[in-house]
Each structure stands twice: as C-alpha cells, then as structure tokens.
Amino acid sequence: xxxxxxERTRSTLAVDFDPQGVLRMHGESYPENSxxxxxPVLTWLEEFLAAAGPDRPLRADLDIVYFNSxxxxxxxxxFDMLDxxxxxxxxxxxxxxxxxENEIARECGEEFAExxxxxxxxxxxxxxxxANGA
Amino acid sequence: MAHDRVSLFGAEEGVIAWAEEALxxxxxxxxxxxxxxxxLREYRKLYRQCTRLVTLGDRMQRQxxxxxxxLAASEKKYRDIxxxxxxGIFLAAPSGRVNDANVAMARLLGCDGPGELMAGPGLLxxxxxxxxxxxxxxxxxxxxxxxxxxxxxxRRDGRALWVELFARAHFxxxxxxxxxxxxxxxxxxRAALETLREQARVDVLTGxxxxxxxxxxxxxxxxxxxxxxxxxxxxxxxxxxFKAVNDRLGHEAGDEVLRTLAALARASxxxxxxVGRLGGEEFAVLLPDTDRAGACxxxxxxxxxxxxxxxxxxxxxxxxxxxxxxxxxxGRADCLLAMLRRxxxxxxxxxxxxxxxxxxxxxAAAAEPGAALEVDAASPPSRGRGAQEPxxx
Numbered sequence: 001x002x003x004x005x006x007e008r009t010r011s012t013l014a015v016d017f018d019p020q021g022v023l024r025m026h027g028e029s030y031p032e033n034s035x036x037x038x039x040p041v042l043t044w045l046e047e048f049l050a051a052a053g054p055d056r057p058l059r060a061d062l063d064i065v066y067f068n069s070x071x072x073x074x075x076x077x078x079f080d081m082l083d084x085x086x087x088x089x090x091x092x093x094x095x096x097x098x099x100x101e102n103e104i105a106r107e108c109g110e111e112f113a114e115x116x117x118x119x120x121x122x123x124x125x126x127x128x129x130x131a132n133g134a
Numbered sequence: 135m136a137h138d139r140v141s142l143f144g145a146e147e148g149v150i151a152w153a154e155e156a157l158x159x160x161x162x163x164x165x166x167x168x169x170x171x172x173x174l175r176e177y178r179k180l181y182r183q184c185t186r187l188v189t190l191g192d193r194m195q196r197q198x199x200x201x202x203x204x205l206a207a208s209e210k211k212y213r214d215i216x217x218x219x220x221x222g223i224f225l226a227a228p229s230g231r232v233n234d235a236n237v238a239m240a241r242l243l244g245c246d247g248p249g250e251l252m253a254g255p256g257l258l259x260x261x262x263x264x265x266x267x268x269x270x271x272x273x274x275x276x277x278x279x280x281x282x283x284x285x286x287x288x289r290r291d292g293r294a295l296w297v298e299l300f301a302r303a304h305f306x307x308x309x310x311x312x313x314x315x316x317x318x319x320x321x322x323x324r325a326a327l328e329t330l331r332e333q334a335r336v337d338v339l340t341g342x343x344x345x346x347x348x349x350x351x352x353x354x355x356x357x358x359x360x361x362x363x364x365x366x367x368x369x370x371x372x373x374x375x376f377k378a379v380n381d382r383l384g385h386e387a388g389d390e391v392l393r394t395l396a397a398l399a400r401a402s403x404x405x406x407x408x409v410g411r412l413g414g415e416e417f418a419v420l421l422p423d424t425d426r427a428g429a430c431x432x433x434x435x436x437x438x439x440x441x442x443x444x445x446x447x448x449x450x451x452x453x454x455x456x457x458x459x460x461x462x463x464x465g466r467a468d469c470l471l472a473m474l475r476r477x478x479x480x481x482x483x484x485x486x487x488x489x490x491x492x493x494x495x496x497x498a499a500a501a502e503p504g505a506a507l508e509v510d511a512a513s514p515p516s517r518g519r520g521a522q523e524p525x526x527x
Contacts, residue, residue: 035142042140070142072190076183077139104193111186 001051004044012037013064017044021056026063026097034070042074045081054089058082063097065105072108079112079119086118093120100125149176222297222317228271228310230256242297242319244289262286262294274303275310284320296324337411339389340396348410349470352420355408356470359422359463366463367429368470369419370477371436374455374489376415387447388415391454394445402436418477420470426462426494433458433492441490455490457481462494 001019008014013027023045031037052058060082067075079094086092096112098105106125113121138144155161156169165173216223222239226232235248243260245251258264266285273280283299301315335347343351352368359366373379373391380388392415399409399417408420421429437458444451459481461473476495484493 038142039140046140069187069191069194072187073142073183076186077142077145080145080179081139104197107193108190111189115182115186 001044001048004040006041015041017041017048019048021052021058023058023060024062025060028065029067029071031068031071034068034074038071038074038078042077042081045078049081049085049090052090054085055091057091058085058093060092060094061097062094064108065099065102067108075112076115079115083116083119086116086120091120092118093122095122095124097124097126100127146180149173149180222319224251224257224313224315224317226257226313226315228313230258230261230267232256233312239317242289242295242317243287244291244293260287260289262288270299270301271310271313274301274313278303294321295319296321340393340411342396342400342417343408343410345410345412348408348412348418348420351408352410352418353470355420355422356463356468356473360466360468364423365425367421367424367426368461368463368473368477369421369429369433369436369458370412370461370474370481371417371433371456371458372481373415374457374485376454379452379454383447383449383452387445387449387452390447391445391452394443395440395454395456398439398443399436402432402439418474426460429460429462430492430494433460437490437492457484457489458492459484460492460494 003019004015004017006013006015008027011028011030011032013025013029016024018024025041029037060078064075082092082094094112094116096109098109106123109121109123113123138148153173156165156173216236219236220238222236222242224232224235224239232248232251232254235251237248240246240248240251243251245254258267261267263286270280270283270285273283279300279302281300283301285297285299287295287297289295296319298318298320299315301313303310304312304314335343337344342348356366358364373395376388376391379391392411395417396409396411399419403409403419403421406422410418412418419432421432424432437456441453441455444453459477459479461476461480463473480493480495484491487493
C-alpha cells in the first residue's frame, strides 16, 4: 500500500497515513467540499483495513483544532471504521491531541470517545510547547 | 450489504435502500429477529450521530457568537480611535478619491463631515499643487510608506494649510490601489518656524538684516557678481560721535538715531540692494551692479539726508551725521571680507578727515593686507556742512 500524504492548507487537514499502521491528521478542517477531501482519506482506510489482517495494530494520531459539520460526519465515519476493526479484534488506539486550554477540542474528543466500543481512545492534552505527534 | 462510508452519507443511504426492500410490498415473510436487530442498531447509530451533530452545531454557534462579539468590540474600539483621534485619517485611491475619512480629516479641510469628503471630487481639489500628490504617490511606490511628508493644502474656505503625512501604500500585486494616511495640521508650527527664521535674520531694533544674514546674502551676491564679471560695491558707514548721543541723551535716544539712519538707508536703496546693521552703530549696504561712482552717489545722498534730518527723541530733537567708507569689487581674488576691510579703511579715512563724509578706497583689487589701508588721495573725503558734534537743536 502507498503511503498517503496530503499537505495542510488553511481549511484542510494535513494527512499522513503510513501503511505500517500509523495514521496522522492535524490542522483545521472546513473544506468547501468535505466529501472531495475525505473520500481519498476514507478510501485509503477502507482499503487498508480490508488488506490488513484482523490483529494488525493501528494507531490514529489526531490534532484537529476546528472542524465543520460535514467534516465531523466524515470523522464519525472514520471512527466507525476504526471501531468496527477494533470490534473485529484489531488493537486500535486513537490519540486525541488538543491544547489544554481548548475546551471545545477536549469536549469533541470526549464525545467521540463515548461512541467507541472497542477502540482505545486516549485524551492527550498539551501545553504551549505544542503537540509531539510521535 | 456493503456500507459505503467513503461518501459522507453512503452508509445511511445503504441502510435505507436495504430497509425499503425488507419492508417493501414485495416482501411476503415477516422481518426476522436479526433483521430487526440490525434496523435497531442502525437507528441507534443514526440517533447517536444526530445528537453529536446537534451538539456540535450548537457549540459552533456559541463559538461563532463569541467571536462575533469579540470582533464587534474590537471594531468598535478601532472605530472609536478612528473617529475621535485628533489627527485626520483618510483612505484614498491613487486618483485622490476619498474612500474613507474620519471627522478630524473633514474638520481639517473645513468640510462638514467625512460624507462630504467622500462624495466630493477628492483630495486633489484641496492641494495647492497637484504635482505634490504625484510626488507622494511616487515616494509611496518606491518606499511603500512615508513619514513626516509635508504637503501644502487649502481648506474648503481657501485658507492655506500645511499638513504632515504618515502614509502607507496598499498594493494589489505591483499596482498601488490605496493610500492610507494619518494627517497632522502643522500650519501653526510652520508659521512659528517661519517667524523664528525671520527673527534669526533681522535686527530687532532697526528691522534691517542682522550681521549674520547680511554676510550670508552679500557673500552670495559678491560671488555672483564675480562669476558674471559685473560690478558690485560696498558702503560701510557709522554714526559720528554716537557714544556722545548715548551718554548725553540716553540709550533710547541713541536707538531712535539708529532707527532713523536705518530707515533713510532703506529708503535710498533699490530692492536688490542688501542693507544690514553689522553691530552697534555700524551699517553696511551691498550694491550689486553698481560701480564706485554709483556707490559714491548713493552714499553721498544718504549722508546728506541723514545730516539734514533732525531726529525726535525723548530727550529732544537731535542732529547727527554719519561717515561712509566705500569699496568696489576688484579682481578675481577679491571677496566680501576683503571689500569690508577696504571699506573700513576708507571709513577710517573719512573719520580722520573730520567725519560727515564719504571716502572711497581706490585700490579695488587690493590683495595685500597693507594695501587695504591705502586710501586714494585723488578722492578726498567729500563733505557736507562739515563734521559736527551732535547736539540738541
């Protein structure tokens, strides 16, 4: 599988999906056309999940400051796919990074976490030093 | 059935299509328990996501309201500064058309309000010289901004105005599209400066040029005469027995005598001549385009006028005389200072010869210091009614 990388813009996320099983997304997401932006992202994940065995570990590292409604629906689909894989037996971790003073980002992460049945959802606040997406 | 989660609502559309078939009229057997469970599961998921989206929508709205309030507060803050600042502010197109202006700017130009300025023909109508605007644009094109840029404007009522601009250019690519400027009225400062400059040039007592400015102007005039090979002469004169006037009648009377001589000197010269009080009771006139004969003529006229003019002072009327020394511009090496030395020597001769006289220096191009003291024996001191001690008439 090819690595998927998308450069960050003012209104779209930076994406770096590694076939080794580390998926990174960070930035703000309010694209003019959310479907157009997220389709390749979700397609990549779908293909990755289809190709990977059921016990292939997967880690999503996210630092998303702001997202609009359609982006949030795409993220819900993203999380659903991860949770389904986790329910199927794959060890899946989501690291939700947010600035410690960004209450909205924290609330969003907590809500996404509530929807997860099998995914290990980690809340990861950071200070002004910034997020270390490792 | 494949869940198409790649498109945003693909999964939901898939469920609807499946349910329509499962519950549709073509179906004969009842819904199985597994099918019912799936329907319930999908419905729960939809409910959950719907709840999330509603929360998210509300949260976003709150966030937006907060931002709007911040924006409005900051807009108001800057609008207040814009409206209440003492300096004029304008945003204008390169054509001079005013896009925005504050109250102070309108007031500065004598307009009723910014609206009038924006509706009007633009800033060029207020400029003394439209070329100044082009020069400003030129500077902005090169520098991007200017500070302390002086501009001469006219108020709507025609009154002259000096302003100082702090301006910034806005570009669209390489094209200058707008000029933003902070404008201060410096008319009073300019006037004060002009007064100071005038005061620095003029002797307060007589209104003649002071020594410094007389020298500055005369240097320039002598240099020009030399360059153009034209004549020029210097008349150096002072009041005879001036100390006696001061001692006998007081300083105020002395001042009156000086003022009278100054007024007579000014009245007897042309506009292009330079008259100065060099200090104390000493005066000088530089006469461009005038040879020794012309200078002699003027000095004689002034001598006679002063001697024949009684001066009314607080101590009574007083008659005074003055002595005059002349020097004409000589050869190439000559200069103002050398002319002054020669005129001084001639004045010394006039004094020595009995005062109330005009004495010219003969050696026009005297280069040696010693020569400056030689006075032409062929032009003896011309004299009026003879030197007199000043006294009350």
